[in-house]
Amino acid sequence: MPLTDRNQPVTETLADAIRRTIDTKTKPLGALGRIETLAEQIALLQGTTAPVMQACTLTIFAADHGIAHAGVSAFPQVVTGQMMLNFLGGGAAANVFARVNDVALQVVDAGVAGEPIAHPALVSRRIGPGTANFLDAPAMSPDEARTALGHGAEVARAASGEALAFGEMGIANTATAAALAHKLTGLPLADLVGRGTGLDDAGLRHKLDVLTRAAARTGALTPEQAMAEYGGFEIVMMAGAMLETARASRVVMVDGFIATAAALLATRLEPESRRAMVFCHKSHEAGHRALLAALDADPLLELDMRLGEGTGALLAWPLLKAAAAMMTDMASFEAAGVTNRD
Numbered sequence: 001m002p003l004t005d006r007n008q009p010v011t012e013t014l015a016d017a018i019r020r021t022i023d024t025k026t027k028p029l030g031a032l033g034r035i036e037t038l039a040e041q042i043a044l045l046q047g048t049t050a051p052v053m054q055a056c057t058l059t060i061f062a063a064d065h066g067i068a069h070a071g072v073s074a075f076p077q078v079v080t081g082q083m084m085l086n087f088l089g090g091g092a093a094a095n096v097f098a099r100v101n102d103v104a105l106q107v108v109d110a111g112v113a114g115e116p117i118a119h120p121a122l123v124s125r126r127i128g129p130g131t132a133n134f135l136d137a138p139a140m141s142p143d144e145a146r147t148a149l150g151h152g153a154e155v156a157r158a159a160s161g162e163a164l165a166f167g168e169m170g171i172a173n174t175a176t177a178a179a180l181a182h183k184l185t186g187l188p189l190a191d192l193v194g195r196g197t198g199l200d201d202a203g204l205r206h207k208l209d210v211l212t213r214a215a216a217r218t219g220a221l222t223p224e225q226a227m228a229e230y231g232g233f234e235i236v237m238m239a240g241a242m243l244e245t246a247r248a249s250r251v252v253m254v255d256g257f258i259a260t261a262a263a264l265l266a267t268r269l270e271p272e273s274r275r276a277m278v279f280c281h282k283s284h285e286a287g288h289r290a291l292l293a294a295l296d297a298d299p300l301l302e303l304d305m306r307l308g309e310g311t312g313a314l315l316a317w318p319l320l321k322a323a324a325a326m327m328t329d330m331a332s333f334e335a336a337g338v339t340n341r342d
């Protein structure tokens with residue numbers, strides 16, 4: 001225990017103990033860079049100098065968006081349900097990255113358009129067959145939004161792992177995420193709107209025009225109002241899952257642009273959830289930069305990816321495992337008999 005000048009014992013805080021544990025490992029101070037700050041965050045969250053990071057589950061929330069009918073995506077709405085089947089069949093990018101990194105994967109139908117898909121592995125939490133078009137009307141009712149938050153919390157509670165990753169699938173959800181983020185932050189829509197699945201210049205101008213008109217439908221909104229007016233079922237459900245994960249002091253692994261919009265909503269509903277969030281990658285989607293700045297977040301990876309599904313979070317999972325293992329398995333100068341600097 002450190003001593004003061006007058007030889008009075010000073011109570012070492014957990015944060016101090018974690019820092020000391022890292023700083024006495026056999027390496028120059030700070031030499032593991034961002035892995036050290038990641039380890040610090042995980043250790044603080046778990047309340048220990050010996051954090052555990054062994055298992056992770058990715059939950060992919062899928063839902064459709066009425067705003068897709070305004071022509072804001074390069075792909076048709078039917079792709080959402082088709083991709084949900086692809087996830088269930090194991091053929092999507094998220095499935096491949098999950099297998100490579102030994103991460104469990106589950107798929108939740110939060111409200112895909114059309115008839116419900118029956119599949120034994122599908123977790124059905126349907127709020128409705130897609131949201132209403134928020135150009136003309138609220139995307140969902142306040143009740144539906146609250147139900148989505150609750151379902152998300154339930155899904156998170158049932159998922160195993162010290163860290164939970166969240167992904168999404170929903171044609172037009174970059175438009176939804178931009179509109180929601182605009183209402184939550186007041187940032188200009190032009191800073192939040194991007195090409196999504198690959199809009200050309202004319203498509204991008206149209207998307208910005210549609211979202212500008214949709215945003216003008218309402219004035220200033222509380223987070224509760226904003227999630228009902230402009231949310232997507234999968235985005236609100238993901239925010240509920242993130243909140244529950246944070247409440248349980250488990251790591252929330254935040255993926256790309258859409259997942260970051262859900263994380264933003266979560267922090268606006270419960271600010272303390274921010275401490276559990278690890279921002280995994282910086283998406284190539286134009287609006288991600290502004291959203292990350294609003295959350296004071298600096299993601300671990302930048303790979304020019306712009307897919308969603310949780311793919312960026314999956315690639316960051318080995319970094320979380322390495323950070324925790326560094327704390328528990330790496331020798332200290334004293335234990336290894338290595339001479340520290342004077």
Ligand SMILES: Cc1cc2ncn([C@H]3O[C@H](COP(=O)(O)O)[C@@H](O)[C@H]3O)c2cc1C
Nearest residue numbers: 073075168169170171172173174196197308
């Ligand atoms: C085949 C395919 C697979 C995907 N996987 C994720 N997304 C991503 O693209 C969509 C968002 O982009 P936008 O707002 O432009 O529609 C979301 O479904 C997102 O998860 C996909 C999109 C497509 C077409």
Ligand SMILES: O=C(O)c1cccnc1
Nearest residue numbers: 256257258283306307308
């Ligand atoms: O970063 C994302 O989440 C993203 C970007 C483009 C399309 N779909 C998802």
